[in-house]
Amino acid sequence: MHATFPLLQETAFPRIFRKRLEVLQVNLGYRCNQQCLHCHVNASPKRKEMMGRETVLEVIDFVRRAKLKILDITGGAPEMNPGFKYLVESAHSLGVKIIDRCNLTILEEPGYEDLASFLAAHRVEITASLPCYLEENVDRQRGTGVFKASIAALRRLNRLGYGEHSELTLNLVFNPQGPVLPPPEATLEQAYKRELKARYGIVFNHLYTLANMPIQRFGSTLISRGEFNAYMSLLKQAHRDGNLDRVMCLNLISIDWQGYVYDCDFNQMLGLPLGGEKMRIRLSDLAHDNLDGASIRVADHCYGCTAGAGSSCGGALT
């Protein structure tokens, strides 16, 4: 457990159990060209943790033997990992749907000029953070200049056919600026579509709304502002049992840059091993056909997934 958040371990969160494994979410490392305030990974340009070639090969082998449908690649900025393209090419050749959790600005960085066309050529679905369609709000949360670079990247993706052709999916992700729940997803999606089209000529497929997780950089900010307990109370009061059937950990496992397995990316950040085991297990030692019905390690941060309309890597749950 991360030392900053010891209270998250004691929980009344309901027990939940795995269904059929369908998605492998792989964190290629914590290095990022950005350093956002809400980041649940504590990613930054200074982070050194990056998945090595041997572990990338373990990931490909697992996808093949477990016959998984979806490879969900995240970070940091996963594209900064030298093994990123090899992983994408290998998964593409296996016929797996690939999702790249892209921060957009990486597409505009020197040295990454061919990245957008590489993603398009391999039919990679892009899920990209854009916490607002207003420059001031984005730059406040994600850093000066991030909005302009994000708009340039979205235009580049649209020119390649992203957001318009069904085989090139471009989804955007909204998260609130502070310790509040996101507004209704469908309403906000309409506003994003209207404003991005009118202001910048940008089109995209879907908007996902996610609650901020009370861990890592966002959790630390809440603690330093004395807002941590109030935010936890808000999440708990807004908990809906109906969301428990749809939380992402039911059909997903998360892999860290060293190849260890967790129930989700948030548990990975808190160092909580898969299923509440004492020791972490490596992906290469995991029997994928033993996971159905297995217990999931829950803690208080799980209320971030079930509060209000719910949150998952695919947006609201209800």
Ligand code: SF4
């Ligand atoms: S939120 Fe995303 S873009 Fe921002 S620092 Fe974290 S990983 Fe990088």
Ligand code: SF4
């Ligand atoms: S935080 Fe992770 S383990 Fe908890 S409900 Fe959400 S996805 Fe599942």
